[in-house]
Amino acid sequence: xxxxxxxxxxxxxxxxxxxxxxxxxxxxxxxxxxxxxxxxxxxxxxxxxxxxxxxxxxxxxxxxxxxxxxxxxxxxxxxxxxxxxxxxxxxxxxxxxxxxxxxxxxxxxxxxxxxxxxxxxxxxxxxxxxxxxxxxxxxxxxxxxxxxxxxxxxxxxxxxxxxxxxxxxxxxxxxxxxxxxxxxxxxxxxxxxxxxxxxxxxxxxxxxxxxxxxxxxxxxxxxxxxxxxxxxxxxxxxxxxxxxxxxx
Amino acid sequence: xxxxxxxxxxxxxxxxxxxxxxxxxxxxxxxxxxxxxxxxxxxxxxxxxxxxxxxxxxxxxxxxxxxxxxxxxxxxxxxxxxxxxxxxxxxxxxxxxxxxxxxxxxxxxxxxxxxxxxxxxxxxxxxxxxxxxxxxxxxxxxxxxxxxxxxxxxxxxxxxxxxxxxxxxxxxxxxxxxxxxxxxxxxxxxxxxxxxxxxxxxxxxxxxxxxxxxxxxxxxxxxxxxxxxxxxxxxxxxxxxxxxxxxxxxxxxxxxxxxxxxxxxxxxxxxxxxxxxxxxxxxxxxxxxxxxxxxxxxxxxxxxxxxxxxxxxxxxxxxxxxxxxxxxxxxxxxxxxxxxxxxxxxxxxxxxxxxxxxxxxxxxxxxxxxxxxxxxxxxxxxxxxxxxxxxxxxxxxxxxxxxxxxxxxxxxxxxxxxxxxxxxxxxxxxxxxxxxxxxxxxxxxxxxxxxxxxxxxxxxxxxxxxxxxxxxxxxxxxxxxxxxxxxxxxxxxxxxxxxxxxxxxxxxxxxxxxxxxxxxxxxxxxxxxxxxxxxxxxxxxxxxxxxxxxxxxxxxxxxxxxxxxxxxxxxxxxxxxxxxxxxxxxxxxxxxxxxxxxxxxxxxxxxxxxxxxxxxxxxxxxxxxxxxxxxxxxxxxxxxxxxxxxxxxxxxxxxxxxxxxxxxxxxxxxxxxxxxxxx
Numbered sequence: 001x002x003x004x005x006x007x008x009x010x011x012x013x014x015x016x017x018x019x020x021x022x023x024x025x026x027x028x029x030x031x032x033x034x035x036x037x038x039x040x041x042x043x044x045x046x047x048x049x050x051x052x053x054x055x056x057x058x059x060x061x062x063x064x065x066x067x068x069x070x071x072x073x074x075x076x077x078x079x080x081x082x083x084x085x086x087x088x089x090x091x092x093x094x095x096x097x098x099x100x101x102x103x104x105x106x107x108x109x110x111x112x113x114x115x116x117x118x119x120x121x122x123x124x125x126x127x128x129x130x131x132x133x134x135x136x137x138x139x140x141x142x143x144x145x146x147x148x149x150x151x152x153x154x155x156x157x158x159x160x161x162x163x164x165x166x167x168x169x170x171x172x173x174x175x176x177x178x179x180x181x182x183x184x185x186x187x188x189x190x191x192x193x194x195x196x197x198x199x200x201x202x203x204x205x206x207x208x209x210x211x212x213x214x215x216x217x218x219x220x221x222x223x224x225x226x227x228x229x230x231x232x233x234x235x236x237x238x239x240x241x242x243x244x245x246x247x248x
Numbered sequence: 249x250x251x252x253x254x255x256x257x258x259x260x261x262x263x264x265x266x267x268x269x270x271x272x273x274x275x276x277x278x279x280x281x282x283x284x285x286x287x288x289x290x291x292x293x294x295x296x297x298x299x300x301x302x303x304x305x306x307x308x309x310x311x312x313x314x315x316x317x318x319x320x321x322x323x324x325x326x327x328x329x330x331x332x333x334x335x336x337x338x339x340x341x342x343x344x345x346x347x348x349x350x351x352x353x354x355x356x357x358x359x360x361x362x363x364x365x366x367x368x369x370x371x372x373x374x375x376x377x378x379x380x381x382x383x384x385x386x387x388x389x390x391x392x393x394x395x396x397x398x399x400x401x402x403x404x405x406x407x408x409x410x411x412x413x414x415x416x417x418x419x420x421x422x423x424x425x426x427x428x429x430x431x432x433x434x435x436x437x438x439x440x441x442x443x444x445x446x447x448x449x450x451x452x453x454x455x456x457x458x459x460x461x462x463x464x465x466x467x468x469x470x471x472x473x474x475x476x477x478x479x480x481x482x483x484x485x486x487x488x489x490x491x492x493x494x495x496x497x498x499x500x501x502x503x504x505x506x507x508x509x510x511x512x513x514x515x516x517x518x519x520x521x522x523x524x525x526x527x528x529x530x531x532x533x534x535x536x537x538x539x540x541x542x543x544x545x546x547x548x549x550x551x552x553x554x555x556x557x558x559x560x561x562x563x564x565x566x567x568x569x570x571x572x573x574x575x576x577x578x579x580x581x582x583x584x585x586x587x588x589x590x591x592x593x594x595x596x597x598x599x600x601x602x603x604x605x606x607x608x609x610x611x612x613x614x615x616x617x618x619x620x621x622x623x624x625x626x627x628x629x630x631x632x633x634x635x636x637x638x639x640x641x642x643x644x645x646x647x648x649x650x651x652x653x654x655x656x657x658x659x660x661x662x663x664x665x666x667x668x669x670x671x672x673x674x675x676x677x678x679x680x681x682x683x684x685x686x687x688x689x690x691x692x693x694x695x696x697x698x699x700x701x702x703x704x705x706x707x708x709x710x711x712x713x714x715x716x717x718x719x720x721x722x723x724x725x726x727x728x729x730x731x732x733x734x735x736x737x738x739x740x741x742x743x744x745x746x747x748x749x750x751x752x753x754x755x756x757x758x759x760x761x762x763x764x765x766x767x768x769x770x771x772x773x774x775x776x777x778x779x780x781x782x783x784x785x786x787x788x789x790x791x792x793x794x795x796x797x798x799x800x801x802x803x804x805x806x807x808x809x810x811x812x813x814x815x816x817x818x819x820x821x822x823x824x825x826x827x828x829x830x831x832x833x834x835x836x837x838x839x840x841x842x843x844x845x846x847x848x849x850x851x852x853x854x855x856x857x858x859x860x861x862x863x864x865x866x867x868x869x870x871x872x873x874x875x876x877x878x879x880x881x882x883x884x885x886x887x888x889x890x891x892x893x894x895x896x897x898x899x900x901x902x903x904x905x906x907x908x909x910x911x912x913x914x915x916x917x918x919x920x921x922x923x924x925x926x927x
Contacts, residue, residue: 048465049465049466050462050465050466070468070469071468073466073467074468076466077466078462078466080463082459084458084459084463084464086259088262089262089263097259100255101464101467101468102467103468129266145463
């Protein structure tokens, strides 16, 4: 499970995340929504131990990310739209490399790599260098890379950004499947349809602060909007009118 | 299970060996291009030389009473005699002839005469003709001499009472090693460093740019393992490049592929033992540059940015590697401790068969220590989220027109960033070095005065105005308090004998440029009151304002984000380097120490005026001391130690000064990177 407790992160005078408190339980998909610069990526990076919180704390499966970052990393899979694949490694080499970094033993590793290749239908291009793959193929390799150590927590930072409908569908299917397997999933996105389809709960960030939280239905009802997109826009315009809010 | 760094290393190595650019620089250049270029250049040289030799040079001889000279020229196989009617110089310019001997009329009854050889010094053919024609004229002279001696019944040895014969005791192999040793170190260092260049950029900045570093940092890999894995790869690439270069050279020289050495009578070889030692010394060099390049590259945001940052470092590294080319530089402990230079000189001596093993050990140990420091530098970057993911450091320079910025009000709390001030100080140093010297040459002491105000103070004021920096913080313009000024006086009174002691101690290792010191002494010696006041203006008051505003003003203001000791050391080193030149290397250490001390005082008090006072007191004391004949004798000998009783007094005054400033109210000014200053 994931827990943020009054987590703040600032870069100099810029408050990227302010007093963020939220909780995601196993088998739940939690979507973080917010405009650009709202602090979604910073919050996810803090959770993934890439950034140190300025104050407050975050936990993954009971492991404090600041106190035991390596322990926390063993519990998570991090996936972003940039994919971050090594272009001069083949798909198989890349998945195996991350398996080794996660400490998988040789025989377990070989088995797990084969499973990932089958699961994401990578077989036909598994020996091709990542730099030669199409965007959809790269995204599948990226998923295999993230899941090779079978972590209980998935952190997905705009995972479908820039993907076509089919590739996006692969990601959606993957999220639904992993939720069914009891994984804890924290997702950031700009796409309301994606939230409608996948999210059990939604948190809306504005200028680093969590301004609304609940299930999509609860949010729509609370804001009296016809759908989540309208509810989101209403929330943004309402807060934009509040004097003094959001000064960095 | 393999250690994590080993997993990272294996993957990095695999990726690097699949990078065509790295392979080209590391393998193709030394293995193929290098010998091809070397032998190709040699063949072109030999071809040109043979072409010249195959041609007979058209020459003319003009004048009176030429005697047998014309016969000698005609008999020469390498000269062709051509008649000449017009101006000889014009004929050479028009390529009608390549050289002309103009024989003057006899100045005595025996026919002694002048011979002028005209030739074109900018033409290979004409120079060669000149040499050949000169030989013929000298043969003519000798035949006339022999004739004169015979006429007087004297032996031919009469005109040559001393016969000088040159005989070098060096074997051809020694000469070959000596000659080769001047060029090879540069090539080897260049190729070794180049071998680490692209891998470092690719593995650090390239990884950041491609977004893979973010992915890597989500795996349970300690930053140290990433650094070690990457570093070992980069260093290994440098070592492989070094090995391939050495092997390639070995093959080129040992197989006798080079003909030019036979033509000029040199025996060029690389003994296997020397090659092994050279390789051993190249390893820490590759390690050093691997670490430094990696540390700099990871601080860059993109491949291109890293390339821009590393290229000057690479060029800078070549300078000490070039030193063995210059004659008259002996390899000693100081050079052995100088990064890159030590390795280059050790190679030179190894090639000449004259290597000092103690110095070699010093090179190996010091280069290894530098390599460890470089590795720590790289490791720190991988532990910093600001370096890895960017963040709070943004350019402080506005996009508004400079005229608007010049006249607009400064933004409170705004100070320049580290990179901005270092660039500024670098530009000012270059401007002062070239512009200041020209002004001094043109206007003498007035030029020095003008250079200080126009090329130091002027740009510093403009920099602060254009950048809209807060002058109070950017230049440390806080008003000093009385204890600060008292502390400043005590500090400089204590520092003078200590710095003198340091200067004296370094005279044991650094040569003293006597000519320069005498010139300086003459400059700072006042013979009259007017002269004394003038010297105080140009040597004490002016530097106290103009140099302080640059070094303890702008430089210190922009480096306050560093840890205090780093900021102070950097300030001293830059200040010392600013006063450095080839002739005045002995000024570096004393000046750097003084600069660091003044920087500490200004940082501690937040007041540039404290630095101005200290700088003035230091320089004014020197002018006063050298202007008083009674003390000049005592104080003007750089080889003389300071009076020993002064040293403990100096240390005492220094300690008191520090205590007074530390205990005075008002702490050091803290400035955050974004420029929010607080006292």
